Amino acid sequence: MRWLILLFIVVPTAELALLIYSGNTLGLLPTIGIILLTGIGGGYLAKRQGTKAWNEFRLKMTTMETPGTALIDGVCIFFGGIMLLIPGFITDALGLILLFQGPRNLLRPFIISWLAKKMKSGRIVIR
Numbered sequence: 024m025r026w027l028i029l030l031f032i033v034v035p036t037a038e039l040a041l042l043i044y045s046g047n048t049l050g051l052l053p054t055i056g057i058i059l060l061t062g063i064g065g066g067y068l069a070k071r072q073g074t075k076a077w078n079e080f081r082l083k084m085t086t087m088e089t090p091g092t093a094l095i096d097g098v099c100i101f102f103g104g105i106m107l108l109i110p111g112f113i114t115d116a117l118g119l120i121l122l123f124q125g126p127r128n129l130l131r132p133f134i135i136s137w138l139a140k141k142m143k144s145g146r147i148v149i150r
Contacts, residue, residue: 038111045112061115065107068122072100095134099127 045054076097083090103121106114120126141147 034113035111038113041112042110057112058110061118062108062110065104065115065118065122069100069104069107072122073097073104076100091135092131095131096124096127099130099134 042054042058045057049057076093080090080093080097083093099121103118106118106121109118121130138147142149
């Protein structure tokens with residue numbers, strides 16, 4: 024419940040404050056340009072990385088391997104792309120972190136341990 028408050032109140036407020044500060048510091052047009060550039064560039068990167076993750080997922084499935092890392096990468100890329108399409112600097116930074124392979128490699132063990140805890144407690148059931 025607390026993360027919903029963070030997601031819907033604190034993050035948009037911080038984004039708005041940062042956009043106002045950027046508009047006052049850089050000016051209106053550069054701020055809008057940065058927002059548009061990250062949206063368009065993020066969409067391109069998300070499509071490219073998503074296609075790569077999808078191909079890896081299909082390859083793992085055809086060779087009868089467990090597609091765990093490919094699946095986690097695909098979900099991270101999906102959420103990273105969504106974050107880049109949302110206007111704001113904080114969401115753009117989080118989206119870029121999720122799109123690149125290096126940071127995803129650092130985040131993957133935390134995601135796996137979080138999923139393992141949820142599965143052990145019975146909150147996530149795989150059939």
